[in-house]
Amino acid sequence: MEYLYLAIAIVAEVIGTTALTASNRMTKIGPLLVMIVAYGIAFYFLSLTLGKIPTGIAYAIWSACGIVLISILGFFLFKQTLDAAAIIGMTLIVAGVLVINLCSNSIGH
Secondary structure (H helix, E strand, C coil): CHHHHHHHHHHHHHHHHHHHHHCCCCCCHHHHHHHHHHHHHHHHHHHHHCCCCCHHHHHHHHHHHHHHHHHHHHHHHHCCCCCHHHHHHHHHHHHHHHHHHHHCHHHCC
16 A cells, blocks of 8 residues: 555655646746645655655655656656756666665565
8 A cells, every 4th residue: 555655645746846847936826836735745645655665765766756757747748858868867766766676675575
């Protein structure tokens, strides 16, 4: 169940960060309100995961997924681009999270 909560937290954080970008430096009230609610949901569900998943592991998964999803949404919604170094870096971040999840005893394998 903790991974479901973590997934909800990640999706909410991605929604919040996308809304933050859309808020135009917090000058548009609609996206700003979405951001506040989404971040509240994100941190609530992240807190639910921390009883079973160590904080460092949960945060590694959260941040890796968030970086990749935000970058994809930034490309499609805001016409932001990434260079090869950024793509390689994100690939390494995701690879690191996979190593943690598949090989580490820190998460109760």
